[in-house]
Amino acid sequence: MSSEPVVEARGLGKAYAxxxxxxxxxxxxxxxxxxxxxxxxxxxxxxxxxxxxxxxxAIVGANGSGKSTxxxxxxxxxxxTEGEVRLRGRVAAxxxxxxxxxxxxxxxxxVHVGASVLGLGAEETAARFEAIAAFADIGxxxxxxxxxxxxxxxxxxxxxLCANVDADVLVIDEILSVGDAAFQQKCxxxxxxxxxxxxxxxxxxxxxxxxxxxxxALWLERGEVRGLGSAKEINRLYLAAxxxxxxxxxxxxxxxGRSRSAAALSPADTPAPxxxxxxxxxxxxxxxxxxxxxxxxxxxQIQTAAFCAADGEKLQVxxxxxxxxxxxxxxxxRDIADVVFAFVVRDRLGQIIFSDDTSLCASxxxxxxxxxxxxxxxxLPYLANGAYALxxxxxxxxxxxxxxLHHRAEKQFLYVQSPHPSNGLANIAMRAVALRAVAxxxxxxxxxxxxxxxxAGS
Amino acid sequence: MSAREIVVEARALGKSYRLKMRGxxxxxxxxxxxxxxxxxxxxTLARGEALGVIGENGAGKSTxxxxxxxxxxxTTGMVHAxGRIAALLELGxxxxxxxxxxxxVWLNAAVLGLSKAEIAxxxxxxxxxxxxxxxxDLPVRLxxxxxxxxxxxxVSAHVDADILIVDEILSVGDAAFAQKCxxxxxxxxxxxxxxxxxxxxxxxxxxxxxALWLEHGEVRExxxxADVCANYLASLAERAEAEDSKARSxxxxxxxxxxxxxxxxxxxxxxxxxxxxxxFSDDAPWxxxxxxxxxxxxxxxxAGTRLCEIEGGTEVKLSIRCHAEREIAEPIVGFMLRDRLGQNVFGDSTYLALRDTQRRMAADQEFVADFIFQLPFLAxxxxxxxxxxxxxxxxxxxxxxxxxEAVMLNARESPVARGIVGIPAIAVEIEKTTxxx
Numbered sequence: 001m002s003s004e005p006v007v008e009a010r011g012l013g014k015a016y017a018x019x020x021x022x023x024x025x026x027x028x029x030x031x032x033x034x035x036x037x038x039x040x041x042x043x044x045x046x047x048x049x050x051x052x053x054x055x056x057x058a059i060v061g062a063n064g065s066g067k068s069t070x071x072x073x074x075x076x077x078x079x080x081t082e083g084e085v086r087l088r089g090r091v092a093a094x095x096x097x098x099x100x101x102x103x104x105x106x107x108x109x110x111v112h113v114g115a116s117v118l119g120l121g122a123e124e125t126a127a128r129f130e131a132i133a134a135f136a137d138i139g140x141x142x143x144x145x146x147x148x149x150x151x152x153x154x155x156x157x158x159x160x161l162c163a164n165v166d167a168d169v170l171v172i173d174e175i176l177s178v179g180d181a182a183f184q185q186k187c188x189x190x191x192x193x194x195x196x197x198x199x200x201x202x203x204x205x206x207x208x209x210x211x212x213x214x215x216x217a218l219w220l221e222r223g224e225v226r227g228l229g230s231a232k233e234i235n236r237l238y239l240a241a242x243x244x245x246x247x248x249x250x251x252x253x254x255x256x257g258r259s260r261s262a263a264a265l266s267p268a269d270t271p272a273p274x275x276x277x278x279x280x281x282x283x284x285x286x287x288x289x290x291x292x293x294x295x296x297x298x299x300x301q302i303q304t305a306a307f308c309a310a311d312g313e314k315l316q317v318x319x320x321x322x323x324x325x326x327x328x329x330x331x332x333x334r335d336i337a338d339v340v341f342a343f344v345v346r347d348r349l350g351q352i353i354f355s356d357d358t359s360l361c362a363s364x365x366x367x368x369x370x371x372x373x374x375x376x377x378x379x380l381p382y383l384a385n386g387a388y389a390l391x392x393x394x395x396x397x398x399x400x401x402x403x404x405l406h407h408r409a410e411k412q413f414l415y416v417q418s419p420h421p422s423n424g425l426a427n428i429a430m431r432a433v434a435l436r437a438v439a440x441x442x443x444x445x446x447x448x449x450x451x452x453x454x455x456a457g458s
Numbered sequence: 459m460s461a462r463e464i465v466v467e468a469r470a471l472g473k474s475y476r477l478k479m480r481g482x483x484x485x486x487x488x489x490x491x492x493x494x495x496x497x498x499x500x501x502t503l504a505r506g507e508a509l510g511v512i513g514e515n516g517a518g519k520s521t522x523x524x525x526x527x528x529x530x531x532x533t534t535g536m537v538h539a540x541g542r543i544a545a546l547l548e549l550g551x552x553x554x555x556x557x558x559x560x561x562x563v564w565l566n567a568a569v570l571g572l573s574k575a576e577i578a579x580x581x582x583x584x585x586x587x588x589x590x591x592x593x594x595d596l597p598v599r600l601x602x603x604x605x606x607x608x609x610x611x612x613v614s615a616h617v618d619a620d621i622l623i624v625d626e627i628l629s630v631g632d633a634a635f636a637q638k639c640x641x642x643x644x645x646x647x648x649x650x651x652x653x654x655x656x657x658x659x660x661x662x663x664x665x666x667x668x669a670l671w672l673e674h675g676e677v678r679e680x681x682x683x684a685d686v687c688a689n690y691l692a693s694l695a696e697r698a699e700a701e702d703s704k705a706r707s708x709x710x711x712x713x714x715x716x717x718x719x720x721x722x723x724x725x726x727x728x729x730x731x732x733x734x735x736x737x738f739s740d741d742a743p744w745x746x747x748x749x750x751x752x753x754x755x756x757x758x759x760x761a762g763t764r765l766c767e768i769e770g771g772t773e774v775k776l777s778i779r780c781h782a783e784r785e786i787a788e789p790i791v792g793f794m795l796r797d798r799l800g801q802n803v804f805g806d807s808t809y810l811a812l813r814d815t816q817r818r819m820a821a822d823q824e825f826v827a828d829f830i831f832q833l834p835f836l837a838x839x840x841x842x843x844x845x846x847x848x849x850x851x852x853x854x855x856x857x858x859x860x861x862x863e864a865v866m867l868n869a870r871e872s873p874v875a876r877g878i879v880g881i882p883a884i885a886v887e888i889e890k891t892t893x894x895x
Contacts, residue, residue, distance in 0.1 A: 018595040041592045043600070062632050063604030064590045150515035180514075180694075205632045211801045222591065232800030236862055240745040242634055243857040247747040257743040257861070285729075290876050316695030317688055323884065329891070341888065344876055352877040356886065360725030364888045371891045377884040381804070381834070385660050387694075415691040417660055424794060424804035426879045431773070432830040433811035435791060437823055438779075 004088070005050035006169055006199045007074060011083035013045040013223075014069050043069045044223045047083070053168075056200040058210040058231060060238055061220035067203045068173060070220065071095060074201065075171050089168025089199075092118055094158050103147040107138065107157050110146060118165045128164050135186070136160035156183060163190050170194060172202040181348070181387030181413050188350030192291070207235045208384075208425075212349050286359035286395065286402065290344050290352060293393065293407050300336055300366070300405040303329040305343065305392035307414045310377075320382030320418045321429050326356075328374045328392045332366040336405070338397040339364050341374035345414075348386045353425055363397070382420030382427035387413045462504035463540075465621060465651050466526065470535035471499040473521050495521045496675045499535070505620075508652040510662030510683050512690050513672035519655045522672065523547060523623050526653065541620025541651075544570060546610050555599035559590065559609050562598055570617045580616050588612035589635070608635055615642050622646055623653045640665075641854065659687035722832070724771065724883040726873035731770030731835045731880075736866040746847070746859040750786050750819060754779040755793075755845045755864040770835040770869065771882045778827045778845045782819035786849060786858060789819045791827035794844045795867070803841070803878055804834070809851070835880030841867040 017038035019025045028037040044066040051057050059067045072078035074085055075093040093100075100117070101110045111132055115125040133142055136156045141149060149157070162170060170191075191213070194200065204210055210217055210231050217234035219227040226241075227234050240255050247253045288294065307315045310323040318324065328341050342357035356376050358364075366372055390412040394405045420427045473496045496518040503509055511519050524530040526537055527545040545552075552569075553562045563584055567577045585594055588608045593601060601609070614622060624643070643665060646652060656662050662669055662683055669686035671679040679686050738755045757765045758775050768774050778791050792807025808817075808827050819825055842863035848855040874880035 016596050016600060018592065020595075041596060043593075062589075063602065063608055063635060064593055068602035068604075152515040208801060211799045232796075235800050236743060240857075240860070243745060243860065245634065247856045253745070253747045255743075255745040257741050285873065285875060287875060317691045339888070354879055354881045355876040356726075356880070356883060357875075358886055358888055360728070361886055361888060364890075366890075372888055373891050374886075374888045376886050378881045379884065381879070381881060413695050415695050417663070417687070417691065420806075421810060422792070422794065422802070422805040422807065424802040426834065426881070427804045427806060428831055428834060430806050430811070430829050430831045432828070433806070433808055434828045435789075435808045435812055435817070436826055436828075437820075438826050439824065 004052070005086075006053045006088050007049070007051040007091075007201065008086040009047055009049050009074065009083065010086075012047040012070070012073060012080050012085060013082040014043045014066075014073060014078065015040045015045075015081040016043060017041075042223050044073070044220070047218075047220075047225055049218060049225075049228065051169075051199055051201060053199055054195070054197055055216065056195050056202075056214040058214040058217045059201070059203045059220060060205075060207075060210060060217055060234060061226075064222075065220040066223040067220055068095070069223075071171055071173055071201065071203060087169065090119060090166065091169040091171060092162040092165050092167035093171040094162055095171070095173045101146050101154070101158070104145055106145055107136070107142040107149070110157065111161055114161050115165060118161075118167070120165055132160045132164045135163055137183070152180070159183075159187055163187075163194075167198065169199045169201065172200070174203055174205070181389065181415075184348055184387075185346065185350055185389050185409075188348070192350055207239070208423075209349060211235055212351055284359070286340055286342060286357045286397075288342070288393070288395070288402070288404070290355070290391070290393075294404045296404050296407055298405060299334045299396065300330050300332045300339070300394050302392050302394055302406050302408045303331055303371070305329070305390055305408055306412055307390060315414065317415045317417065318380055318383075320380050320416065320420060320427070322380055324378060324380040326376040326390065328394070329371065330366075330373070330394050330406075331371045332368055334368045336366040336396050337363075339366050339372065340395040340397050340402065342393040342395065343376065344391045344393075346389045346391065347384070347425065353383065353388070354381075357393075359397070379429070382418045382422075382424075382429070383416045384423060384425055385416055385418055387415050389413055462506065464502050465505050465540045466501070466503035466653070467538045468499055468501040468526065468535065471501070471522070471525055471532050471537060472497045472534035473518075473525060473530065474533045494675050496525065496672075497534075499672075499677055501670065501680075503621075503651055503653070505651055506647070506649065507668070508647050508654065508666040510666035510669040510687075511653065511655045511672065512657070512659060512662055512669055512687065513678075514694075517672040518675040519672055520547065520625060521675075523625055523653065523655060527623050539621060542571060542618065543621045543623060544614035544617050544619035545623040545625075546607075546614055547623070547625045552610070553598045553606065556597050558597055559588075559594040559601070560585075562609070563594075563613055566613045567617055570613075570619070572617055584612045584616050587615060587638070604632060604635070611635075611639055611642075615646070619646075619650060621651045621653070625655045637854075659691055663687045721884065722771065722882040723885055724835075724880075725886060726835060726880060727771050727882070729871075729873040731872050731874075732870055733768050733770060733833075733836055734868045734870065735766050735768060736868075737766075738865055739863070742864050743862040744860060746857045748859065749784050749849075750780050750782040750789065750847050750858050752778060752845050752847060752859050752861050752864060753781050753824075755843065755861075768833060770833055770872065770874075770880070773830065773832050776829045776831075776843075778829075780819070780825045780827070780847055780859075782821055782823050782825065785821045786819040786847070788817050788849055788851070789825075789858070790848045790850070790855060791825075792846050792848065793829065794846075796842050796844060797837075797878065798840050800842075801878070803836075805844075806831075807846075807848075813851075832882065834882060835874050836867070836869040836872060837874040837878065837880070838869050838872040841869070843867060 018041050019038045024037040047070060059070060061067050073080045075091055100114060112125055138153050138156055141153055214231050217231045219234050219238055227237055244253045305328045308325045308327050309315045315324060326343055340357060340359050344352045344355040347353050358374050391409040393407050395402050396405055472494060474492050474494045476492060513519050525532050527543050552566055564577055590605050590608055593605055654666055666683040669683040671686050671690050679689060735757055755778050757768050758777050759765055776793060790807050790809045792805060794805030795803045797803055806829060843865040844862050845864040846860040847858040849858050850856060
């Protein structure tokens with residue numbers, strides 16, 4: 001990571017003139033040289049930020065805090081009133097929907113115009129056109145004028161273009177408003193790869209996305225920087241500020257305490273260290289990189305991979321709290337000494353929420369032409385609402401190494417509509433919840449005082 | 459419910475466009491194709507009813523709303539609506555971008571039939587609701603999409619509309635504003651008629667009595683909101699799968715929760731997932747308006763002994779001890795486990811379990827909230843456990859005492875190779891199936 005900032009803003013500010021009376025506008029025009037007839041309103045003021053190569057920065061804040069204005073100034077579509085922006089490298093921006101596109105031109109024409117604006121030559125664009133069209137995946141609409149596009153198709157085209165111009169910096173306003181579940185997985189896979197080397201700047205109201213996708217966050221309030229720090233810290237302070245706004249008695253509202261790292265689990269606090277993982281009988285656990293799977297060598301094929309209900313019926317909509325089985329059907333094309341199945345389940349951000357594999361099960365041999373099914377049965381947690389993608393893998397375990405035979409992604413989705421009120425990524429069912437009054441000292445519980453309820457597991 | 463007054467009625471409603479085909483002659487033109495954006499929609503809405511309209515992009519949702527509020531003329535059929543209609547259609551519709559927010563409020567309210575005196579009287583309420591500060595005196599073209607949505611919603615919330623038509627507007631606002639809008643819509647529902655378009659089936663199911671599912675311009679289903687939403691989601695899932703030619707075709711199915719949590723038999727249980735628990739810190743980052751304090755957060759065994767280590771995949775009891783300094787009505791005690799990045803892993807509160815009981819914390823009383831649950835396997839790393847006392851309801855509450863990282867957890871060894879959590883499996887097995895013919 002070079003330490004030179006790719007995006008650098010110094011004392012950045014944008015002011016607008018507010019004329020209290022229409023006549024003031026005329027006065028300003030005539031005598032503005034001598035006296036000001038308007039009030040200045042600063043949408044953004046005094047923003048200093050340096051973003052280094054490979055860094056991801058989120059901009060958070062309420063509506064009207066200046067987030068979009070700041071992004072526009074950084075991309076150069078809005079001229080700052082004061083301060084300056086310095087950019088090194090190619091900046092691709094996805095701002096308000098459709099900005100930069102001409103509604104009368106076809107998708108194809110817009111891609112060519114857009115790419116040339118971003119500095120690609122005609123030949124380069126022609127060479128990449130297929131990749132862009134494949135990414136957008138809007139079929140024959142590519143040759144229709146943009147005004148006939150739905151907003152989803154618009155977003156697909158814009159993202160496909162930005163993803164294929166070798167941008168050094170990607171600027172995105174509201175990162176998650178793109179397309180359907182499958183397209184979103186595609187975008188997130190691209191973004192996660194892009195983040196490894198590129199610089200990402202985005203605005204989001206989704207604290208989950210901020211926590212997951214960025215290294216630092218910039219918090220704007222009424223156009224000024226209220227905080228700049230780790231995403232976790234900014235999320236925490238922003239939450240507290242929102243709670244303060246809601247409190248009836250703001251005078252009494254207080255914020256305090258110090259953050260501690262888990263290193264605070266100093267030897268004095270912690271119990272005697274536990275023995276390291278006991279050796280287990282049988283095979284070792286499977287280790288592979290799901291984000292960058294090894295090359296498939298073939299020899300077996302995944303026929304289907306699906307979420308099923310407890311009775312084996314295919315499941316497409318779930319709420320959480322029910323028994324779910326993930327089934328992976330595989331057919332062997334040759335003899336496989338020891339077959340191992342694995343799956344991962346990704347959320348809308350493309351991050352793996354949970355996964356499992358059969359590496360700890362007894363070994364299974366498959367002869368050529370034989371089929372097998374792996375079943376993972378579990379109680380589905382109360383996942384956050386949204387679409388979840390199932391990705392499945394089949395490996396052959398051999399003495400020396402484990403090789404990937406076949407891999408399938410983005411074919412199967414589970415739509416979750418959860419009744420659970422918490423916004424955790426994987427909430428679990430409580431077996432019992434109780435609130436009871438206790439004696440001021442000691443731990444004995446007092447018989448049901450104000451409220452007590454035990455829930456049978458559900 | 460039966461004899462309620464009908465306020466919106468549409469019969470055989472349809473709208474078609476002529477699309478110019480590619481390759482049409484530039485002068486003679488000709489080659490056009492008729493395209494029905496909406497066709498054969500019959501709909502009646504009674505006073506006080508809330509209808510959600512769902513469907514994919516391009517299904518005709520916006521066309522329907524525009525026909526209903528009269529900004530588009532139907533090709534076939536008729537629409538009849540009684541009373542004042544306030545519509546929040548696509549962003550910026552109804553606003554003149556070169557006028558200031560203030561001017562646009564006056565214009566819009568006047569178009570909706572408010573007198574000058576009425577507007578003057580309500581202007582402050584509208585501006586306060588919108589909460590866009592100084593921007594109110596700037597031209598609307600300088601507004602972000604969030605600010606436009608705020609202003610549009612604020613106007614329509616203050617014109618005493620009989621019928622409110624809302625198109626996906628909550629999605630562009632920040633969380634605080636979205637909450638304000640939802641509260642307002644809930645309130646409006648009690649008296650007025652609501653038509654609501656959204657991609658978010660969760661919101662539709664919560665807010666609406668009935669839902670209308672449009673597909674390719676036609677009515678696919680009209681019925682109780684929860685049922686229609688579930689069927690819609692199932693069809694989306696089916697579609698994603700249809701591309702997968704090898705998938706066995708099986709009918710979609712709705713979830714139903716299954717009873718008692720079954721026993722777990724996960725091979726990963728043979729490995730250790732020891733999680734060290736730090737003592738409670740009363741100087742952890744906290745906020746709140748006070749009245750009660752969290753005095754201890756601990757994991758305990760059945761005998762009530764404090765644990766300094768727990769094991770992933772086993773059942774644990776989390777106890778949050780509170781001291782009420784003054785009486786707290788409707789307290790909610792909750793927790794959230796956050797990972798190293800601050801992402802919420804899981805959490806819960808006493809709200810749902812206890813909402814039907816009288817809840818009150820008497821002044822100067824000690825309280826303990828217990829949560830008993832099966833811990834998932836946790837990936838190796840650090841976690842912070844947030845504990846909180848809030849007051850009110852799940853949707854609308856204030857923070858009494860909110861302690862971030864009240865307890866720190868550290869999973870030193872873990873069988874979770876990938877992912878946020880390891881879900882304990884009931885069974886993992888491989889079966890041979892007969893070779894396919």
